Amino acid sequence: MDLAFTAEELAFRDEARRFFRTEFPEALRRKVLEGGHLSREEIVQSQRILNARGWAVPNWPRAWGGQDWSPVQLYFYQDEMQQAGVPSPLGFNTSMVGPVIAQFGSQAQKERFLPATANLDIWWCQGFSEPGAGSDLASLRTAARREGEQWVINGQKTWTTLAQHADWIFVLCRTDGAVKKQEGISFILADMRTPGITVRPIQTIDGGHEVNEVFFDDVRVPAENLVGQENKGWDYAKFLLGNERTGIARVGLSKARLQRIRALAAAERVGERAVLDDPKFREKLAATEIELKALEMTQLRVVADERRREKGRPNPASSILKLKGSQIQQATTELLMEVVGPYALPYVPEEEGRNEPEIGPHDAAVAAPSYFNNRKVSIYGGSNEIQHNIIAKAILGF
């Protein structure tokens, strides 16, 4: 047992650190670290810098730009990126639809979509959840029927993140209503400009616009937009959701946020002393750091274990990463809001606030919205209750 990294591993970490901290615009990184929202252009720009270096899609097959990195390299890649405030490559592209097309798509689909997906020339959004199909995703009702050389899609998707920016959507559709619900689902790609697709924004409790409803009204897409086999979409969805198990803990992000909390708490004063010198606050901070350190160690154990396991057979401990990782992310946003104290109160929309004098400490305005917004992390990607069910099944067999 040796927790020291090898010289090669450390060299890679330093290379990653240098790249992330020198090749990306300072303003963009600061915005991410301070909890602001990036514009479409900023996200595209950032992913193209990654892609130019071949670092946008390290987990893809090598033939399509993947890197064959070791789990430790992948860990450092994510950790350093998150700590530097470089936005992760768009997950819908790089860890969702990309790997599905690479694994199950036709050669023509691969050639048409994969390079453009890696470079964010195509922005994808995810058409999975529906008003009546949340945790019970397989009960989805958006239907696609075959008419000649076309699929005709009708129904509604929801919680569609950044659909307002998207060029394409990958949609889980019911293509057979007569069989077991998991067995009648297909994975279909649709151009967002297709007539019949309507995007309606949903404003979330932080005041932001991240998610949308997407309506399909007799949307006709070519038959060739089916990925893999008809009625096998549930398998592909499971494959997709099983990707990126270790990055989901977001340890690097939480580390960066704790660092920011520390800096802010050192500058903010309560009476004669800094907030950081308040023993009660320090204990809360310490408790969160301890949980994060434990999670980082758990993540490293999962990473080390992945080297030995065959691909696609997750370690049960990996389910902890989403569960604990989301709780810690939420705890850090609580701490941030507490440090900011009374100055968390004013609501200053990002666009409007830019030219106004700031109230309270720098970026106090994002503290409360960031807390509100982060309640989502224990809900999306399989709620924490669903994660409990998954772990229980692995352990108890029920």
Place this chain on the structure above:
Amino acid sequence: MDFDLSDDQRLLRESVDRLIADRYAFEARRRHDLGTEGWSRDLWNTFAELGLLGLPFAEEHGGFGGGPVETMIVMEAFGRGLVREPYLATVILGGGLLRRAGAADLQAALLPQVAQGKLLLAFAQVERHSRYELNDVTTTAREAEGGWVLDGAKSVVLHGDSADKLIVTARTGGGRFDRDGIGLFLVDANAKGLTRHGVPTQDGLRCAEITLAGVRAEAVLGDPGGGLEAAEAVVDEAIAAICAEAVGLMTCMHDITVDYLKTRKQFGRAIGEFQVLQHRSVDMFVELEQARSMAMFATVMATDPDPATRRRAVSAAKVQIGRSGRHIGQEAVQLHGGIAMTMEYKVGHYFKRMTMLEGLFGDTDRHLAQVASGESLFAA
């Protein structure tokens, strides 16, 4: 970076696991001959034969030169076996103090005896009002006729009643809380002026109340006024060791509970089919894995050359272990129901041991305050 064991470490684990399976199964353990000391001399000799008693000592002292990873392997297994024998007191605390602070000739004379199972040690550091603070020492040592004479009293000395020799913290200078002026004195347990009153512990081990009235020490380990650092280093190693022991306890409590949920039937089905119990057992699993991670962290950091870094890491681990242990212990009892309240069922014994470990060498609040007082755990 890897979490793999070396070949030698794997062999050690196999050998200790076999010992625990053969001799410490719950029913077998109940039949151990505990004599008057509360633990088994027969098993102690087996430990010696297996090389466990000299594990962390240098080869020239009859040991194997093992480090914290070897200790972790042994202690985790000992946790699973609810081992009652004085390994922590003799090998980790007593042996650790001799290794760190003892003069070369003293080490050469005593460590081989420990490794052979012929010498039992104990560390007497707690006093009536010192709680967990190693620097709070009122027992005194004064120089007399070229040696040292001790006066004072020590409390809850682990396995102090069966020890042959005690290592006692005593003040040679400074005020009650000063870090300077504390020495580590080797005292024969049967020395004139020393009284011992042995008592059982809540978790079925032993400890002793000790008074010292004009007791002549056999030796002082290192600087008579500068023993605190060595004591702190050894206690940090001991904390890492009991973190591993706690992981053994928690593993058993988790596994036994999961097994029970699968087999116990109520309302016509296994109670593990009820979601409320499923989710609570998952929370136990999460706590267990987080604790395991931090026990490993403590293990690799226990010998860090920088005392502040070492202390911060070990304290962080102790906090995690304390919280996880309390959660898993209470839930293990609750998810079983009434049966776990009985002495004849094993879960209660793990629960009690875990509870006592939480308070050993500093409780969760004490160590949280320690972590909180320092730099970030993620300081570069």
